[in-house]
Amino acid sequence: MPELPEVEVVKRGLEKIIRTQPRIVRFEFKRKNLRDPMPIKKLKALEGDKILSVKRRAKYLLFQTSSGGFLSHLGMTGSWRLAPLGEEQKHDHIYITLDGGARLAYNDPRRFGIFDVLTEHRLAGLGPEPLQEEFSAAYLKKQFAGKAQPVKCAVMDQRIVVGVGNIYASEALHLSGIRPLRQAKRLSSEDLHKLVASIRQVLEQAIAKGGSSISDFRGFEGVAGDYQAEHNVYGRGGQPCAICNTPIRVKALAGRSTFWCPSCQS
Numbered sequence: 001m002p003e004l005p006e007v008e009v010v011k012r013g014l015e016k017i018i019r020t021q022p023r024i025v026r027f028e029f030k031r032k033n034l035r036d037p038m039p040i041k042k043l044k045a046l047e048g049d050k051i052l053s054v055k056r057r058a059k060y061l062l063f064q065t066s067s068g069g070f071l072s073h074l075g076m077t078g079s080w081r082l083a084p085l086g087e088e089q090k091h092d093h094i095y096i097t098l099d100g101g102a103r104l105a106y107n108d109p110r111r112f113g114i115f116d117v118l119t120e121h122r123l124a125g126l127g128p129e130p131l132q133e134e135f136s137a138a139y140l141k142k143q144f145a146g147k148a149q150p151v152k153c154a155v156m157d158q159r160i161v162v163g164v165g166n167i168y169a170s171e172a173l174h175l176s177g178i179r180p181l182r183q184a185k186r187l188s189s190e191d192l193h194k195l196v197a198s199i200r201q202v203l204e205q206a207i208a209k210g211g212s213s214i215s216d217f218r219g220f221e222g223v224a225g226d227y228q229a230e231h232n233v234y235g236r237g238g239q240p241c242a243i244c245n246t247p248i249r250v251k252a253l254a255g256r257s258t259f260w261c262p263s264c265q266s
């Protein structure tokens with residue numbers, strides 16, 4: 001499933017195209033629904049609009065246009081690519097033709113994605129962005145107060161902070177030397193400072209590497225990211241820790257595989 005870095009990589013790819021050809025000539029829909037029915041009439045009404053900005057909020061891609069806007073969420077298997085006129089692939093569901101002739105294709109085999117007009121209700125209740133200043137040790141201290149749940153579950157809670165999914169939660173906890181099962185409320189100020197810095201570091205490194213190519217994720221240019229080559233714990237159960245050689249442990253936590261080094265993390 002694409003996580004924050006993968007969505008950021010897609011956003012930057014789309015932005016590059018849209019910056020030079022911002023006007024929407026045509027939306028083309030090959031079906032009526034993804035996860036939800038798409039408001040096709042409302043979306044078609046945006047034809048002729050100029051796309052003023054492409055932003056990312058949590059894992060949503062937000063397109064502000066001259067008369068409103070639309071949003072895209074990649075769900076489990078969604079991707080955007082440039083598709084020359086006439087090029088169609090299995091599971092292409094949406095095409096957007098721009099005024100310079102570029103055609104953007106949305107492909108999504110499992111169809112858990114979202115494509116909708118820009119509405120606030122999709123974004124309600126989301127916590128701060130992890131790469132922005134609002135997300136700090138002081139902020140986490142307040143959020144974690146009285147929380148007995150494991151710290152890994154707490155950092156994956158979108159109401160506390162957005163965009164820290166399973167891979168990057170495991171990696172950030174390893175980098176900060178914190179065991180994923182520790183109760184959130186038991187983290188010291190020092191732990192929280194390390195955790196915030198580590199979350200930023202793993203996300204920024206992953207963005208720089210084009211994301212992790214799990215679940216067939218492809219960046220906008222069809223290129224697989226290669227951050228997974230740098231995973232220290234995720235997907236490495238039983239293998240030696242890169243730092244201390246202790247075998248990495250793996251355990252399901254809230255239904256998600258959780259990886260940690262029993263020696264580096266306490």
Ligand SMILES: [Zn+2]
Nearest residue numbers: 241244261264
């Ligand atoms: Zn270790």
